[in-house]
Amino acid sequence: MEHTTNQYPLLEIDLKKLRNNIEQVVNRCSKVGIEVAGVIKGFNGIPQVSEQFKLGGCRYIASSRLEQIEDAKNYGIEGPFMLIRIPMPTEIPRLVSLAEYSLQSEISVIDALNEECIRQNKKHSIILMADMGDLREGFWDKDEMAKAALHIEKDLENVHLLGIGTNLGCYGSIKPTPEKMNELIEVAEKIEDTIGRQLEVISGGATSSFTMVHDGTMPKRINHLRIGEGIILAYDLQKDWGYDMSYLNMDAFTLKAQIIEVKDKPTYPVGEIFIDAFGNVCEYEDRGIRRRALLGLGKLDACDLTKLLPRTENIEILGGSSDHTIIDVEDNTDNLQVGDILEFDICYTTMLFLTNSKNVNTQCI
Secondary structure: OEOOOOOOOEEEEOHHHHHHHHHHHHHHHHOOOOEEEEEOHHHOOOHHHHHHHHHOOOOEEEEOOHHHHHHHHHHOOOOOEEEOOOOOHHHHHHHHHHOOEEEEOOHHHHHHHHHHHHHHOOOEEEEEEEOOOOOOOOEOOHHHHHHHHHHHHHHOOOEEEEEEEOOOOOOOOOOOOHHHHHHHHHHHHHHHHHHOOOOOEEEOOOHHHHHHHHHOOOOOOOOEEEEOHHHHOOHHHHHOOOOOOOOOOOOOEEEEEEEEEEEEEEOOOOOOOOOOOOOOOOOOOOOOEEEEEEEOOOHHHHOOHHHOEEOOOOOEEEEEOOOOEEEEOOOOOOOOOOOOEEEEEOOHHHHHHHOOOOOOEEEEO
């Protein structure tokens, strides 16, 4: 806890700890022939933080948002840059001007990309995405994918087919496995037979696929990963996957929030229970009168408040509203008062929202 004159809520970012994480992940991948695209979207592409990915050895700087790539370039970060969300057709002119690489899955968009490259007198490299079961982006019909690859190879002068890739575990919850990677390699080999040359890149996915590097089970032809959360926090790999991530810092990002009220109150709402401000029917446990505190931080800032991870012992996050977090402090012995600052570790979900909230101050140390 602390009581200072800083502006809260505050997200404090330790650049040295983050840099260590980047170097550790890049080195582990490099040992098995994998280049890393460092994904900066998890912290909203804050330029001072994004710079660490380049300094830490990432081959590419990647984001799903062109605005973040533009901020990085304006800050002076050298690419190359990669767009990792399939572009909207209206984004194509900016894509060509800002990034050298992108993920693609629609041939009409790729044709338009080639035309824009001609207009801007540029070349652009793409990774053609295969849907391997997670049912997000990518070709489901692999014959169609091979035809698209041949069209790119033979007919489009300004678009280069760098390779193919996939995404797993984001929508359909499909676990990345060596078997899935071998399926992807089979697709790559089919495309190589079709176009008559070897692909430069087979991109095996994101942070969830890094687990195979960790295990030593990644098939050899996978030579590219797009990693964000596994570098930034590593929390999800330890909590949800059960990996020992002690070689990484899981506290590079610290959320600090200020207490704005401390009172003894009932634990069960008094009156006719209906719905909360978000239309949810909630359940409450009657534990009698207990001491609770309010923080000046809400769902508007962090989305799911229950995923915040208190560093202070014996406090419990009960929930909150748009602008408040409600915590039980009955069992805490620190005599918490209005104005005190509580620190929290964060997970990927809360970080996405915190770094996108203009009401949350950020400070790099």
